[in-house]
Amino acid sequence: MHPPATERRAGLHVRADLSIDWSSQEAIVGVAGALLGVGLGVGVPIFYISRDTADEEKLSELRELNRKTFKETGEYLTEDQIREFRKPRWTDRREFQDDD
Numbered sequence: 001m002h003p004p005a006t007e008r009r010a011g012l013h014v015r016a017d018l019s020i021d022w023s024s025q026e027a028i029v030g031v032a033g034a035l036l037g038v039g040l041g042v043g044v045p046i047f048y049i050s051r052d053t054a055d056e057e058k059l060s061e062l063r064e065l066n067r068k069t070f071k072e073t074g075e076y077l078t079e080d081q082i083r084e085f086r087k088p089r090w091t092d093r094r095e096f097q098d099d100d
Contacts, residue, residue, distance in 0.1 A: 058086050
C-alpha cells in the first residue's frame with residue numbers, strides 16, 4: 001500500500017512562489033538580455049564550427065585539384081587560382097607577431 005498523503009508530502013520541498021512583474025521594463029530587458037546571451041553563446045560557436053567544417057571540405061577539394069593539375073600539367077595551381085577557388089578567411093589575413 002501507499003503511505004498516507006501527509007507522509008508523501010513531508011519529503012517534498014515547497015518551491016518558492018516566483019512572481020515576476022512583466023509590466024516592468026527592467027524585467028523585460030533582463031529576460032531579453034538573458035535570452036539573447038544564451039542564443040549568441042550557443043549560436044556563434046555553432047556557426048564558426050560549421051564554417052570551419054565547410055572550409056576543411058573546400059581545402060580538401062583544392063588539394064585534390066592541385067594534385068590532379070600537377071599530374072596533368074606538371075605545374076601546381078597559382079596563388080591567384082587558389083584565391084579564386086578558396087577565398088581567404090579573416091583569420092588568414094592576420095599576422096601573428098611575437099612581441100616579447
